[in-house]
Amino acid sequence: MSSTAAPGSVGRPRGRRLPSIFKRQGWQAFLFIGPALLLLLVLIVYPMIRTIIYSFGNTNSRLEITRWIGFDNYTRMFTRDKSFLNLDVFPPSGALVNNVKWMILYTTVSLLLGLLIAVLAARVRYEALMKSIVFVPMAIAATAVAIIWKFVYEPDPNLGSLNGFITTLGSDPIAWYGRADTVNYALIFAYIWASTGFAMVVLSAALKGISEEVIEAARTDGAGEWDIFRRIQLPLLSLPIAVVTVWLLINVIKVFDLIYVMTGGGPGAASEVIAVTMVDEFGNGEGGYAAAIAVVMMLLIIPIMAFNVRRFRSERVTG
Amino acid sequence: MATAQAAVQPRTATPSARLVKFISRAPVHLGLLLVAVIWLVPTVGLAVTSFRPRGDIQASSWWSSLTDWSFTLHNYSEVLNKANMDKAFVNSILITVPSTLLPLVLAAAAAYAFSWISFPFRDTIFLLIVALMVVPVQMALVPLLTLFRDLGISNWFGGIWLAHTAFGLPLGIFLLRNFFIALPRDLIEAARVDGASNLRIFLKVVLPLSVPALASFGIFQFLWVWNDLLMSFIFIQNGDLLPMTVRINQMQTTYGGEWHLLSAGAFLLMIVPLAVFFALQRYFVQGLLAGSVK
Incomplete structure (x- = not known):
């Protein structure tokens, strides 16, 4: 027989007693999960459904639906609201385009920088110190990160570190967050600064999990440092890299605090993103339109979530 | 040599x-x-x-x-007195402590059932809860505000406590269930054979063995709530109850270039997370790794 019972259970008959205990306990499970389940249903699931309903209507300032307008909130978002999506200009602009910019730049740079720092720090004796320095911004509020970086970017070279630095090199000071062509990059870099620590910690832990013996064996066989990284470490990092990428992507679709505090979406609408637009419209009393923006945000997240749940399921089967 | x-x-x-x-x-x-x-x-x-x-x-x-x-130190005394940051500091604590303890208790109880009590659709319900982990607050914002208004708790901390608890639960249940289920099976079955009730096993066996996981989630949730701007901004309608994040955002629109106040305010906001982080870095990093890699 190919039965693979655990050593402890060998010979113990699968009698009636244990299942009956479990059966009797079924209702008890409800006492344990009931409160959590109730809150999740009332405060997340039910509001999600309500938000979808809201997205097909107009509301008054008390957030009561006054008129059903079908998909008009959605057509407004993609065709008439130029601060959300403007395809008339080249390159296209608007909150949605900015979010795409964020997704590409923020995700790749945070990931690569985190990987680079993890790999470099592993080669020096002050590794723990380095990792702490890069990781600390993860613990502080995005509101504080916004203040820290707004000060770095201050146009007055006597205030802002960055302009102080470039003026000593002979350049004119630049209003980093006051100009439409630099504001997004200034914000994205500040957020990269705040989240690289996450990528670094996860990837560093994964690197530590790769056996030293394998690397030493490759080294004695004459493999260079780059070969070791490229052919041994990188392939084994593919899962943690996927995990970090998912986390960064979800983070960037939700990005709000940093932009709201630092620029409020300005100058004009140059640094608007989906989450900021949503709150602004909500503040304008446009409950239906705000709900429709939230639905679009959710639709962007769902594919990433599906990937996550699938990964989780496959792990459960093997683990 | x-x-x-x-x-x-x-x-x-x-x-x-x-x-x-x-x-x-x-x-x-x-x-x-x-x-x-x-x-x-x-x-x-x-x-x-x-x-x-x-x-x-x-x-x-x-x-x-x-x-x-x-x-x-004058900037600090000025920001505390003039900009009401002292009151905001207390509000941040009043918001954060219940918003950390409540999801911790509820998530631990639920995670116990998901690990050690069998009931119909257990794994399906668990997966659905895990999926809720990525739902953005925006997706519930408009209906929650009307709900809190109808319940009469939007002028008080009640709404923000509930919202933070609900949005913290999926991660908490996920982290704690992964930890609980890895506890030695023999231990729990032995307690069961001795006639211990589920409540007793949960309180006397599972919880004492799970302090690191509870600490990880607790710290994570604490920092999350303390650092949050969006939810306080939306769900706290009473200006006297605003936490530090919202107050600092207001300050930088009203006091624009007053860097002596903004810098001191930002550091007051950072003190608590930095203290928590340096004291309990290990748990925080563990929680982060467990939440992302497992």
Whole structure:
């Protein structure tokens, strides 16, 4: 027989007693999960459904639906609201385009920088110190990160570190967050600064999990440092890299605090993103339109979530 | 001297070999030095500024003040008194503590059932809860606000406590269930055979063994709530109850370029997370790794 019972259970008959205990306990499970389940249903699931309903209507300032307008909130978002999506200009602009910019730049740079720092720090004796320095911004509020970086970017070279630095090199000071062509990059870099620590910690832990013996064996066989990284470490990092990428992507679709505090979406609408637009419209009393923006945000997240749940399921089967 | 070294480290025997090794490593050290500068200068700049008199901040750069010390605590007393940051600090605590304890207790109880009690659709319900982990607050914002208004708790902390609890639960249940289910099966079955109730097993066996996981989630949730701007901004309608994040955002729109107040305010906001982080870094990093990798 190919039965693979655990050593402890060998010979113990699968009698009636244990299942009956479990059966009797079924209702008890409800006492344990009931409160959590109730809150999740009332405060997340039910509001999600309500938000979808809201997205097909107009509301008054008390957030009561006054008129059903079908998909008009959605057509407004993609065709008439130029601060959300403007395809008339080249390159296209608007909150949605900015979010795409964020997704590409923020995700790749945070990931690569985190990987680079993890790999470099592993080669020096002050590794723990380095990792702490890069990781600390993860613990502080995005509101504080916004203040820290707004000060770095201050146009007055006597205030802002960055302009102080470039003026000593002979350049004119630049209003980093006051100009439409630099504001997004200034914000994205500040957020990269705040989240690289996450990528670094996860990837560093994964690197530590790769056996030293394998690397030493490759080294004695004459493999260079780059070969070791490229052919041994990188392939084994593919899962943690996927995990970090998912986390960064979800983070960037939700990005709000940093932009709201630092620029409020300005100058004009140059640094608007989906989450900021949503709150602004909500503040304008446009409950239906705000709900429709939230639905679009959710639709962007769902594919990433599906990937996550699938990964989780496959792990459960093997683990 | 060289021979003594050689005995210990035959590979870097001669001084010239060590020099070669150091030079070949120089790019690594230089790269890390650059990283350290980029990661430290922004925070240090604001920290130094927060201790400088208002006039000095306008007159000269913070880095020039490093050679010309004249520091003061006046900015901190001003921001605490004038900008009501003292009240906001207390509000932040009043918001954060219940919003951490409540999801911790509820998530632990639910995670116990998901690990050690079998009931119909257990794994399906668990997966659905895991999926809720990525739902953005925006997706519930409009209906929640009307719900809290109808319940009459939007002028009080009740709404924000409930919202943070609900949005913290999926991660908490996920983290704690993964930890609970890895506890030794024999231990729990032995307790069951001895006639211990589920409540007793949960309180006396599972919880004491799970302190690291509880600490990880607790710290994570604490920092999340303390640092949150969006939910407080939306769900706290009473101006006297606003936490520090919202107050600082208001400050920088009203006091625009008053960097002596903004810098001190930002550091007051950062004190608690930094203290928690440095005291309990290990748990925080563990929680982060468990939440993302497992």
